[in-house]
Each structure stands twice: as C-alpha cells, then as structure tokens.
Amino acid sequence: MSQRDFVSADEVAQRAGVSRSAVSRAFTPGASVSEATRQKVLQAAEELGYQVNHLARGLMRNESGIVCLIVSDVATPYRSALLRELTLHLQLAGKVAMLINTDRSDGSVNKALQQAIRYRADASVILSGLPDKSITQLCLRSGQRLVLINRDEDQSGPLHINLDDREAAARVVTAFVRAGCTRLAFANSEAGTPSLMAREQGFIAAAREQGLDVVVERHGWTGYEAGQIVAQRLLTRKERPDAVFCATDLLACGFMDAARHQFSLSIPQQLCVVGFDDIEQASWSSYRLTTFSQPVTVIAREAVTWLSESGIAEGRSLTLQADLVWRETIRGG
Amino acid sequence: MSQRDFVSADEVAQRAGVSRSAVSRAFTPGASVSEATRQKVLQAAEELGYQVNHLARGLMRNESGIVCLIVSDVATPYRSALLRELTLHLQLAGKVAMLINTDRSDGSVNKALQQAIRYRADASVILSGLPDKSITQLCLRSGQRLVLINRDEDQSGPLHINLDDREAAARVVTAFVRAGCTRLAFANSEAGTPSLMAREQGFIAAAREQGLDVVVERHGWTGYEAGQIVAQRLLTRKERPDAVFCATDLLACGFMDAARHQFSLSIPQQLCVVGFDDIEQASWSSYRLTTFSQPVTVIAREAVTWLSESGIAEGRSLTLQADLVWRETIRGG
C-alpha cells in the first residue's frame, strides 16, 4: 500500500484550537457544543478536508451505517432496478450500501453474509438465494437485521417482503379465459426460486378451477435465451398453446421474439402472452408486453424504513400486490 | 438500535485457552503461529461464529478493503454489466464493493467521494460524472486510489481507462460508405459526457474526410425514449438519412423501434443503424444490432489489478479498443 494519510480529528482540533472531543461533538448532531466552537471546528475541518472516520465511529457507536445487499445476476433488468431503488433509499436514510455479488449457489450467500458480519453491517438485504439457517441465526444473534425479498421461507426475526404471486397468476388465467384462450401454457426456468414456483403453481391451480389444463415447460436460467428455447418446445407441439404466461419478462421477451420471428405468429391475435416484473424492455414498442409490475419502490421503502428504525425490530412478513399493467400482448382488456 | 453483540476475539481467545494476539495471528496469513494453536483458535472461532471485525482491522492496518463504486443510472444495461464485472473482480481480489448512486450532477459525485473518504475506502472507481479537482486531489493526498472510466479529462495520479471512441466512429463511417449510404446522421443525447461527444466528433470528422456531411440530433438523457424522439426528428426531414450512428445501444433500440413501427422503414434495406456498448438487448432477435462491444471484463480486470497492487501506484492512462460486432443492421459486412 502506498502511504495512506487521512487527516484526523486531532489535526482539526489543533488547528481550531480546541480539544479533540470538541471536534467529535461538532460532527455529532445534538451533542453539547457551543455554536462558536462548532463553527471554528467546521471551518478548520473544511480547510483540511477532514472527514469523520466511519470505521472508527462504527467501532465506537457499534453501528457502522453499512447495509449489505446480497444479490446474484446484478446485470439483469429487474435486479438492477431493485438495486437502484434500494441504494437510493438507503442513501436517503443516511446508510451506505455494500454490494455483494453471489453466484446462484446458496453457499455463496453464506459467504456473503459472513462478509456482512465482518464489516459489522447494520443489516443485510437478500435478493437472491437462501442462506443456511445457522448463518441467519448468527446474524440475528449478533443483532444484525435481515431482510429477505421474495425468498418466501418464513422464519421469525427477519423482515420478509413477498409478492402475492398466486393471486397474480390467478388473474392471468381470468384474463386468458376472457380473451377466449383455451390452450394454456406456462413458461418457466429451472431456477426453482420460491416466487417462480408460486407463479407456476398458482397458475396451474387457477386454470384447473376453470377446468383447463396447463402445459409447463422449463429451461435453464431465467433469461432471454431460455424464453426462446421454451418457445421452441411449446410452439412445436401438435396442440399449440394460444396463451402463455411467462414467469419473467425476460423469458417473455425471448418467447415473443421466437414466436414472431421463427414461428411467424402474431401477438396477440394468435397467441396471448403475459410476463412478470415490468422491466423497462416490456414497454418498448417491439414488445408492449402485458405484465405485472413489481412495486420496487415500495419494496425498497419498506425495507429501508424497517431496517433503519430504532429500537429492536420485530420480524415481520409483508405481502404486496403486483399491479397488472395492460399493454398489447393479450386480447381484450 | 437493538442490542448489538458480535462475538469478539477475546471470547475466542478465552475459549481456545490462548491470548488474544494468538487469535489475531491465526486470522492473519503469514503470521507467526504454530499450527497447533491456530487449529485450536479456528475451531473455537467456528463454534462461536466469530468473524474478524473489519472495521477495527481496517483501523489498525490502515487499509479497509473497501472500494467505492460511484455511478449514476445503475439500472441501465451497460452500467449494470460493468458493475457486475467490477464487483466480481473486486471480490476475487479480496476487496468489497461499496455502491454509491449519484444523480447526474457533479455535486453528487463530490458527495460520493467524501463518503468514500469517510469509510476510508482503499480506492474509488468513478463510472459517471466528474468530481471537482479539489476533491480528487484530497483523495490522492489521503492515499486513496482513483480510477476514472470513460471520463477522459486527464490528470496525473488516477488510472484513466478510456475507449478509442474516435477510432470506432471512423470505422462506422467506413462501414456506412461501403454499404452505399450517403446521408449520414448521428443520434445523441444531451448528456454531453466525454465519450458521447468523442463519438459524435469522431464521426463528423471521419465523414468530412469522405466528403460527407452529418446531421446531428440530440435529445434528453441517453435512453430508449430519447432514441424515439431523435428518430422522430431525423426521419421527418426532407432529406431522410439512410445511415444513423447512435451514440448508445439504448438510443439505437428506441431509434429502430420508431423507424420500424412509426415510419415503417426496414432495416438495413432502407436504413442502416449502428450502436455502441453491445448491451444484451442488442443481440435480441428484434434488434440484431451491429454495435461496438465495450470490453467490460478487461476494464474491470485492469481497474482491479491496478487498484489492488501494492506499493505506490503511478497514475496511468489506458486506451482500449472497442470491437465492432457485426449483426444485421447494416448492409454488407
């Protein structure tokens, strides 16, 4: 390392002609300092370019101001949108985000949580994967807060934020039926995350209530290519589906592109499609996809207010509704 | 705050029946500990769920392991891809990423850098905006490393990583001319960042060498909608362009969608389009956009190796080439 030499409170104190405690107090809202000395301190700090050392402050206050965001596939539209909202709200709350990228294994989530502990993060938000119970217990025992987004599995202690995927899926069935569709299909990936599976199961259950069967096809990881592959499989069946619910907008985009360009199907005339997430691309005029919008802003707001509230925070479970935004990939509406 | 109570090295020492220094050394690679005690320590740590406090370690070692990533518009495809690569490489190098979201103002970049100083980040990587020189000087003086990506303005001290935008732009002109295009246009946003302007100017200059004029249209911020608006303006001219270089893939997507769906133009038969960035959507079969791929992996690797190399790091300037990936929005090739 090169010689590192940040200016410390001592130097500021010396320059301002006060004690070091005065400096500390000048930077602590509500501390007991006269306006006169506070000004002297602030000016000296300004001149020297002093910034409070948050490592040391965190050590003393036992509160680092750091919140870990644990997520895989950051570069995905929905994930990055959620990330944007979270960091934004965190910054507004005076916290700072530490970003940890995981692969799709649960092991890497465990490692990420350990990193969160090492930096004494005030809280961790888990957007992907599911950590071992022993690790989450360790976090909670250490007084670190935990937010699980769309992770389903309920344990007391953390804040759980989930969408009502089953209810959404049921609405899709209704819309398809109303559009006169009879051959329903569900396009999914093999990721098997709680929310994806809930959508699938909710869709099948609601269809059955209408006396309809559902063809399910799953492939790979939840992305554009998977959508194309699944389209390949679904659209070559003798009984070609006339309505497809895609577990994800990304899947839907791949699916629609394949349907149009390889199978020359027109949407929604010959094929209705609904997605989930309302990523930006869903509104592009090549897609105009009818889909459910994830309330990312609400999710972020709820998460941040919960994890930054003072006192001990009770574990809670929050279920939000996803709004169906109607565009043009489904007849009627 | 709830009662926070992380297990400390003392507790581990006590359980393992050794001194606190031994615990510290057991967690310091290359420190002087016998294998026997190290094992005792590691086991005790395991049992208690101990994790080294990196705030305290950072305080002592004068090296926090934190690297700040300063970026606006995280949710944008290119930015999030770069972010993914950076966090990935940082983690491989044993660092951890602190993510700071800025709006498009330079002021917010300054604030972000101050935050980086507060957490005593080992380095900061700036992906958007340009901080005041006084702040960057403060960073350097404090021994914090700085990486500026596509920020152009050269100052000694930081590592600068730039693309050869002008050269790329010249290649586009060549390709357009070879495709028989004569009415060239450039679609840009009003953001005016160095790389966007370099592409614009390089394009104009290269066209002039071929004796061709360029119509330039700029609108709003660099996104999909801007591309649509710019298309509106360019495609209603009496002399309709037959080749458009879009400063960004996102612009190109909006542009193409407008060209096709509102103006019923076919690409590349009636209109050639080239983008920049090679975002994922550029390869989607609705676009199949010919574009330049940003070497995000190389950028991330170079940045991380530079900022984590020991000794004092000389400021450097690195110029990379963007590869032209040929798809189907330009005739010939």
Add this chain to the structure above:
DNA sequence: GCAGCATTTGCACACGCTTGCAAAAAGCGC
C-alpha cells in the same frame, strides 16, 4: 460582587483489532 444554575469543555477510557518487542518455549548438536 456573589450565590446559584445551565451550558460548555477537556480528560480519560473504551471500542476490537494488529504488531513490535521481549520473554518463554522448543529444537538441535554435542
């Protein structure tokens, strides 16, 4: 000027860790 009170200030300890230094232990050759 003085007693009585509220406000401000500095001292010193604590936070959890690393590391130089000297003492203790271990290994080695005889």
Add this chain to the structure above:
DNA sequence: GCGCTTTTTGCAAGCGTGTGCAAATGCTGC
C-alpha cells in the same frame, strides 16, 4: 545436561473515534 538458535507466545501500545464525568465557564438576578 548445556549453550545455542529458531520458533512461538503474551504484553502493551496504538489506530481514530464517542461519551460519561467532573471541572470550568458563562449567565442570571440580586
């Protein structure tokens, strides 16, 4: 066993900050 060298260990100081406590200062009303 003894002197020697090498390895391991514990002590204690220090990193930069926050904060309780007691001393000091300022203010008020007489």
